[in-house]
Amino acid sequence: MKLYYKPGACSLAPHIVAREAGVAIDLVPVDLARKEMQDGGDYTAVNPNGYVPALDIGEGPVLTEASVVVQYIADAGPQSGLMPPAGETARYRAQQWLAFVATELHKGFSPFFKPNTPEATKTAQREHLTRRLGFLDAALADRTYLMGETFTAPDAYAFTVLRWAPAAGLDVSTFPNVARFMAAVSARPAVKAALAEEGIA
Template sequence: MKLYYSPGACSLSPHIVLHEAGLAYTPVLASTKSHKLQDGTDFYTINPLGYVPVLELDDGTRLREGPAIVQYLADLAPQKNLAPAHGTLARYRLQEWLNFIATEVHKGFAPLFTPGTPEDFKPVVRERLLARLQWVDGQLAGKSYLMGEQFSVADAYLFTVTGWPQYVGLDVSGLTHIAAFRERVAARPAVQAALKAEGLIK
């Protein structure tokens, strides 16, 4: 398998899951600025939408969208318990979290990263985003992870997007449960390995 990624982008989530699952893969750096691979290949020929992550299977099939990719990877290594079994309510709870993180948090950051967003609009974006993160913070009270005491692929995704506030001027200093969650997740060996693989830590 190949994972097309960009350091610190949302592709960090499946990168973490690959390490958690213990699956063999080849990382392929795809610049989100130039949309080129290191060998000069136009990334749009890999993903016409131009963004990461993309998971390429050994037969050449490509899977897009982080929430789909992480569930696929979790199902390749069921013994790791990174996602509840199909057909269970717990699996739908996981999908509930993945959808919420994707649409309410991840996409909430988009205007703050997009050049040309009017400056007078950004405070509104930050206020809405902070409200969503405050809700997540409350949901983490008394729990190690989003689903309870078991780390799941949703935690890899939440860890990834909650690393972004520092880059967009969003003050999350009051979100103590998220801060504790981030410390807990960052300490996991697989997360350390993914962060190192992306050059985000030494």
């Protein structure tokens, strides 16, 4: 499997999941501004949407959408327990978290990385994210990770996007349970290794 990525971008989530699951992947860096790979190849020929993550699974077009890519990799290493088995209620709970991270958090942060986002939009997004961080903080009050005491794929995705809080002018330390979650995920050897490999440790 080949994972197209940019250091610190949302592609960090599938990278962490691969390391946690012991699934071998080749990392292919992408220059998102130029939509180019290091060999000068056109990235939009790989992913017409021009974004990461994209996973070459050896059949058909690349698999995209972080919330799905993490599931594919987790299922390639089922012994890791990074996604509960399909059909179990817990699988839907994990998918609920993945969808929450994708739509309520990830896309809430995106405007802060676009050069032409108006200040009023940023203010509105900051308020939105603050409300969602409050929800997350309450959800994490009695647990280490989103699904309980076991680290799962949604944790990798949530950790990845919450790392962007400073870029949005948000301080997660004002949400003590979220801060504890970030510390717990940061301390995991696979997470440290992924950050080091992306050069952002």
